[in-house]
Amino acid sequence: MANHYYHQSNVIAVSTPSTSLNSLSPLLLRGNHSFFRNKKIALERSLVFERKSTGSLRKNRGGEYAVVVASSGNVAASDLWDSWKPQKNSSAPSLSDILWPSAGAFAAMAILGKMDQILAPKGISMTIAPLGAVCAVLFASPSSPAARKYNMFMAQIGCAAIGVAAFTLFGPGWVARSAALAASIAFMIYTRSTHPPAASLPILFIDGVNLHQLSFWYALFPGAAGCIILALIQEVVCYLKDNLKF
Structure with missing residues (x-):
């Protein structure tokens, strides 16, 4: 023994x-x-x-x-x-698992780009960088915690509002960016709504002169509004991945 x-x-x-x-x-x-x-x-x-x-x-x-x-x-x-190696016991993705998320990302940027043409006279763009990161989360890893609808909308709205508040208090510069990012991470941890793309929204607002006119409307547009469109496209992508495999 x-x-x-x-x-x-x-x-x-x-x-x-x-x-x-x-x-x-x-x-x-x-x-x-x-x-x-x-x-x-x-x-x-x-x-x-x-x-x-x-x-x-x-x-x-x-x-x-x-x-x-x-x-x-x-x-x-x-x-x-x-941690520097691919995840163990993970099978190689099929062609459909690669194609449908990529097609969803293409469709998302095409739709947002078309909306940019409509909003161009107002100097506002829907194709902001954080929405590209949201596409990667929703389409490539839809089952991850960051892809939960609660996490996405809570973090997008809260972090955007924090960015506006930081700019109002500190003005443009590194102090506002640092304070906004720290507060955004604390907000996501406290509300259990970790969604990494949302952490870039405060910095985008502070450095984006064309966004300052939105003030606290920035909490809903373009971040949260864009996420509604991406969430709808995600449903189509997930349906195609589950039913049309090759």
């Missing part, structure tokens, strides 16, 4: 014959772990163990037990490098 004693980041594996049970009891019972309720149980002489991280193997003079110490440092280093 192989027994392991876990202590913080180290693992100690012990193998011993039954004759040395009493001598090893203090080691194996450390931390109120009762590994042996019946002292008559015979232990196997060999212990088979594997661990991804490297460790050290030592024996006492009598050769009665082996100790393996595996540090978690190697595991942490492995986790660090794993």
Whole structure:
């Protein structure tokens, strides 16, 4: 019977014959772990163990037990490098999984571009950069938390309003941008509405002279209004992905 004693980041594996049970009891019972309720149980002489991280193997003079110490440092280093690799156990996307989100993004920008032609006399554009990021979230990862409708609209409206307030208080410049971004992140965490594209709305307003005329209407237009159009296109994209596969 192989027994392991876990202590913080180290693992100690012990193998011993039954004759040395009493001598090893203090080691194996450390931390109120009762590994042996019946002292008559015979232990196997060999212990088979594997661990991804490297460790050290030592024996006492009598050769009665082996100790393996595996540090978690190697595991942490492995986790660090794993973040630079594609997600494990993820199958390659099909052609339809690539085509339909891309087609949805094309349609979204085409519709918003057509609206720009209508709004051109007022000097307002619907094709703002944050909506491009919203397209990536809604079409490429519709099941992610950031694609939830609550997250999207709550963050879009709240962060846009924060940008207007920061510009009103501090005017243009790095102070307004820094304060607006910090407040936007705090707002999304507090309201549990994390939606990364919305964090760019305050900076867009502060630096966009043509948007200043909107004042607090900016909280609804163009960000939230554009998201309504993108949400409708997302429904079409998801339907096509589920029903027309190739």
